[in-house]
Amino acid sequence: MRVRRVGMALSSCALLIAVSLIAVSGCKSSNEKVEFDWLTVEPIDLDRPVPETLPELLDYSRLPELEVHYPDSRETVEPDEFPYTCIGQLLVYYPDGTVGQSTAFLVAPAHILTVADVFVGPDGEREYSHAVFTPGLTGATMPFGSAKVVEAAVPEKYIKEVNLRPCNVAVAVLDKRIGVTAGYFAFESIDPHVNTGVPVTTAGYARDTGASTMVQARGRFERYGYPGLWWNDLDADIGQNGSPVWIQRGDQPVVIAMLTRGEGRHSQAIGPAYDHEEMLDAIREWIADNPCKTAGDPE
Numbered sequence: 001m002r003v004r005r006v007g008m009a010l011s012s013c014a015l016l017i018a019v020s021l022i023a024v025s026g027c028k029s030s031n032e033k034v035e036f037d038w039l040t041v042e043p044i045d046l047d048r049p050v051p052e053t054l055p056e057l058l059d060y061s062r063l064p065e066l067e068v069h070y071p072d073s074r075e076t077v078e079p080d081e082f083p084y085t086c087i088g089q090l091l092v093y094y095p096d097g098t099v100g101q102s103t104a105f106l107v108a109p110a111h112i113l114t115v116a117d118v119f120v121g122p123d124g125e126r127e128y129s130h131a132v133f134t135p136g137l138t139g140a141t142m143p144f145g146s147a148k149v150v151e152a153a154v155p156e157k158y159i160k161e162v163n164l165r166p167c168n169v170a171v172a173v174l175d176k177r178i179g180v181t182a183g184y185f186a187f188e189s190i191d192p193h194v195n196t197g198v199p200v201t202t203a204g205y206a207r208d209t210g211a212s213t214m215v216q217a218r219g220r221f222e223r224y225g226y227p228g229l230w231w232n233d234l235d236a237d238i239g240q241n242g243s244p245v246w247i248q249r250g251d252q253p254v255v256i257a258m259l260t261r262g263e264g265r266h267s268q269a270i271g272p273a274y275d276h277e278e279m280l281d282a283i284r285e286w287i288a289d290n291p292c293k294t295a296g297d298p299e
Contacts, residue, residue, distance in 0.1 A: 038153035038286055041119040041170070043130040044095065050132050050146050055091065058211055059098040063117050063241045073235045074215040077203055079136040083253045085144070085182045087244060088135035089205045089212060092118045092128050101211050102242040103204030104133055105255070106184035109177035110147075110292035113187075113283070114242035115260050116154040116170045126159070133174060135182040137205070137212050144182040147174035150294065153286055168260045169279075171286050175294045185244060187255040189280050196221060202234050202259055204243030211239055234259070 079085055090104040090112070104114035112133055120126055131149035134142050152172035161167075190198070203216035219233040236243065236259050245257035 037156040038171075038282070039126070039156045039159055041126045041128070041152040041154060043128055043149060043151075045093075045129040046148065046150065048093075048130050050148060055099045058091075058101045058207070058239075059094075061098075061100075063100070063102060063115070063238050073219070074206075074209075074217045076209065077214045077216045078138060079203075079214045080138075080143070082183045083185060083244075083246070084203055084214065084216075085136045086179070086184050087203055087214065088112075088133050088182075089137045090114055090118065090131060090133050090149075090242065092131040095127060095129050101205070101207075101239055103240055103259075104172075104242050105244040106135060106179040106182060107187055107255070107283070108184055108287050109179035110174045111179075111184075111287045111290075112149075112172050112174065113244075113258060114170050114172070115258070116158050116168050117241065117260075119152050119170050120154055120159055126154075131172070133172075133178070135178060138214070139212050144178055147176045147178045149173070150175050150292075151290060153290075169258065169283075171283050173287075173290045173292055175292070177292055185246065185255045186252065187280070187283075190247070190256050198247055200232060200234070200245050200247055200257070201253075202236065202240070202243045202245045204236070204240035204259065206237040207239040208237040215240070 077084055079087065086106045088104055088106070090102050092100040092102070094100065100118050102114050102118045104112040107113055118131075119128060131152070132146050133149065134144075134146040136143045149172045152170050154170045155167040158167035158169075198221050199218065200221055201216060201218050203214055205211055205213065206215050209215050217235045219235075222231045222233060232245075234245070240259055243259045244255040245259060246253045246255045248254075
């Protein structure tokens with residue numbers, strides 16, 4: 001893996017919100033049992049071939065802004081080794097001809113996690129033409145090829161309460177088990193009350209450094225805030241929405257959160273929280289109930 005510093009920092013302050021895979025279910029207090037329901041979001045043109053080239057124009061209007069703070073702590077990364085090979089660019093093609101971009105990451109051979117924003121419009125509408133995931137993308141080089149999203153699911157509460165912050169997550173099944181060669185992350189919950197200050201890393205594809213260039217940032221979880229939210233100091237720009245946030249367990253990277261949106265200097269993570277295991281269980285159950293049914297292992 002080759003790493004180099006990103007250039008000039010953006011001048012504005014930033015607050016990122018990282019959506020945890022677990023405490024995303026922090027839609028209710030820890031005293032309540034969380035009834036977690038998914039709503040399916042299917043492509044309307046699944047049979048469209050995967051484009052051989054990247055679109056020249058990308059639309060970020062569906063994504064909340066992410067910002068970096070001077071000095072920019074991000075570095076560019078050559079995603080040629082695990083776990084960076086598990087992270088990819090997600091392009092979502094909409095019926096009006098626009099193309100949205102976010103980051104997504106593999107958590108199983110044929111399943112990814114990303115933000116719900118790319119599949120759900122600001123008014124709660126659920127419609128997209130097709131979506132393509134490319135792990136380990138570097139410029140025009142696609143070392144593992146691409147896979148199409150067959151079906152995605154977002155929390156029902158996110159749509160009913162329109163963009164409810166703690167539920168901004170989507171899980172999707174792909175048309176091939178691309179993670180057999182690219183690899184995939186383990187993910188879990190940690191106790192926020194005893195893990196303040198834990199070092200974390202994030203990586204993804206940012207608009208300001210080129211949508212096909214991976215950047216990473218390192219930081220720490222600073223404190224636990226709103227139920228299911230972590231504050232951290234990770235720099236990111238729009239397009240990195242959906243990037244994994246992970247800790248190291250020895251040699252094993254373990255995802256505990258996901259970047260979503262920014263509102264100031266620091267970052268927030270939805271979860272990880274020991275009292276919000278429902279989201280963790282819900283994701284794993286959805287993956288088990290929605291296996292890859294079309295192609296076999298990638299060529």
